[in-house]
Amino acid sequence: MKAYFSHIYQAVSSILIGMGITGRHMFQKPVTIQYPEQxxxxxxxxxxxxxxxxxxxxxxxxxxxxxxxxxxxxxxxxxxxxxxxxxxxxxxxxxxxxxxxxxxxxxxxxxxxxxxxxxxxxxxxxxxxxxxxxxxxxxxxxxxxxxxxTAEQTAEKKMKAEEYALEQAKKKEEAAKAAASSKSSSAAEKKAAEAKKSEAPPPEDLTQTEDNKNKEV
Amino acid sequence: MEEFLKSIIGDNIITYIIMPIPALIFVSLFALYAVLAERKVSAWISNRIGPNRAGGKMGLLQTILDGIKLVQKEFVSPVRSDRFLFKAAPFIIFTAAFMGYAVIPFSSLYIGVDLNLGLFYFFSITSLGVIGMLMAGWASNNKYSLFGGIRSVAQIISYEIPTALAALVVVMLAGTLSMQAFCVAQDGGIFNWFIFGGPGGLSKIILIPFMITACVILFLSTLAETNRTPFDIPEADSELVAGVHLEYSGMQFAMFFFAEYAQMFAVAGVIATLFLGGWQSPFGDLVPFLNSPVMQIIWFLAKGFFLVFVQIWMRWTLPRVRVDQLMTICWKFLIPISFVNIFVVALYIIFFK
CATH class of the missing domain: 3.30.70.3270 (Alpha-Beta Plaits)
Incomplete structure (x- = not known):
């Protein structure tokens, strides 16, 4: 009998507590963020x-x-x-x-x-x-x-770059030819050039490697 | 209003067609805006905003647009379903819910028909909805729907008993079954309402706790009869998907909602009539203007809306009960307590009236 009434008490009190909580929430500020605007x-x-x-x-x-x-x-x-x-x-x-x-x-x-x-x-x-x-x-x-x-600009720049590359290649070829002719003309000059090479290797090296590249192409 | 119409049109069928029209309009509008209120209240309870895009900040056009959407939808009926019963069921449920409005006293001048058996009529006619529920469940050719229908029948039939027993307390005090007579009996301010023991001497203080208990029992058992949470096991979205609503689409589905909300206000109106003074103003005859027939409508609607609000509030607070818990609440708690109520009120009537 005691359990019976305690059940009733529990049910009523828990309903009232629950409704009190939800009732309080009714007046709270919503947490929703109105997304596209907020x-x-x-x-x-x-x-x-x-x-x-x-x-x-x-x-x-x-x-x-x-x-x-x-x-x-x-x-x-x-x-x-x-x-x-x-x-x-x-x-x-x-x-x-x-x-x-x-x-x-x-x-x-x-x-x-x-x-x-x-x-x-x-x-x-x-x-x-x-x-x-x-x-x-x-x-x-x-x-x-x-x-x-734009596509035109790209084409233009490509052309320019290719032309420039060709020019450079030609120049180098000429330079290489000139170097080769000078080599064959006199061994002394060659030695001198070799001495120069040891003094300043980068430009010569570059020309050589680029020559090789051109030959490969 | 009945006499007024009879004096204009005469005692013919047109009078009786016009009579329920205000109630029908009210039910339609109420169902539309109760759905909105339900969504809004649920949103507020869970700290959300709710519908606020269609029709201003309160979303006033939301349900109307929802309705338009539902009307446009195709009516799909499942394979090997019983077509006729399937189509008829939602209308039977709504008709049963709406027929209850015949005896709801909106004002001293407007009641569909003031039967001398009004309350009895109400309880018997609204339980016709059970047939519709079972029809819908059976005709859907779906086991979940059928479960929903069967549960609905079991629930509504068992909760008829505490409903009737709780209402019987007021019937004993008022000595009538007519809905208008209940309202008239609670004349004279808030302390003469039946929730406070009705009109009477100082001895009625004994009655107050028992009347409040009766009111709560009536509220809970009508909640179960309208299949509302926490007694919504026939619908049970999470276990039965949606019960009898499962296979319905379009306007037929909307009819179920119309019926549910129509029933909600009908039972709220009955509780208001029985316990909260019906259309009586809480100030009684102190301010005669507040008890004029037009104000009576406002008082009655305010009481009804308050009870509907409590129904919604409860729905978004409490979890669903299990089937065994549902039956335990009915047979072990509500029915014995209402018997005790009847016993005490009967003793009071014998010794103090």
Missing amino acids: RLQLPERERNRLFVDMEDCIGCDQCAKACPVNCIELKTIKAVPGDIVGKTGLTSQGKKKALFVPTFTIDFAKCCYCQLCVFPCPTECIFMTDVFEFSDFKRAGLKYEFSDM
Whole structure:
């Protein structure tokens, strides 16, 4: 009999306590964040979509090498002397840029947001932004192109680079021929040249190696 | 209102068609906004905001748009289901719930029909819904639906007993079964309501705890009859998926909700009539304006809405009971306690009235 009434007491009291708790919650401020309008402050070192500042990119390809999922595709063209890369030809830290970057594509469908590409960048031009809403209806839409070079510009720069390379090759060939002719004309001169070589090896070495390369080609 | 209509139109069928129209409009609007209220209250209880996009900050158009969506949906009936019973069941449930409104006294001038057996009629007609539930469960050709239907029948039939016994206390005190007579009997302010023992001398203080108990028992057992949490084992989203609602789609599904919310207000109205003074103003005749027929509607709706709010509040507080617990609550607790209530009230009537 005692158990019977204690059951009733327990039931009634627990219902009242429960309803008291829910009743109190009714007047509390909601914790909902109305997402598209209201946003949480993201943490300082959040890792979201990458951004590449092409003004600073020197096309060193280190980010693409560091990427564990190979989502960065990067192509470069050598700049001809006198040609200015970008607006000033310099990075914001004052380094000279020697490469045009006609393609710098990051495929965010592949990207794993590991931030490994950010650390090796020598000019700190690739970094994580706070943009995390970039869903797309097509996978192709997730490929982001950061280079602002047009196809014509790319073709032009390629032509220039090829022409320059050919010119250089010709010059070197001529230089090599001249060197060869001078070698055959007098052994004394050759000895002198050899002596010069020992004094200043780099230019000669370079010409030799480049000669070899040309021969291979 | 009945006399008024009869004086204009005459005593013919049109009068009796017009009579329930205000109640039907009220039930439709109430069902729409009770669904919204349910969602809002549940949101507030769990520290959320709830629907706030459609129709302003309170989401006032939410359920209307939901309804439009449901009307557009295809009516799917399962393979080898009993087509006729399957289609008819939700309408039978709603009809049963709506027929109860015939005896709900909204005001001293508006009641569908003031039967002298009003309360008896109410309890008998609303339990017709059981047939619809069983039909829906059986015709769905789905074991979960059938379980839901069977549980619903078992639950509603066993909870009929404490409902009737708790209401009997008031019937004994008022000496009537007419719903208008209950309201008239509680004339004269808040302390003459039956939850405080009804009109009478100082001796009625003895009655107060027993009347409150009776009110709570009636509230709990009607909660079980409308299949609301914590007694929603016929629906039981997590074990029976949704019970009898499982195979329904589109407007038929919406009909179940209409019926459920119609029933919620109907039982709230009956509790308000029996224990909370019906359409009586809590100030009695002190301020005659507050007891005018139009204000009576407001008082009655306020009491009904408060009880519906408590039903919703309870739903979002308590977990579902098991089947054995459900039967234990009914047969071991509610029925014996209501018998004790009847006994005490009977003794009071013999010795003090």
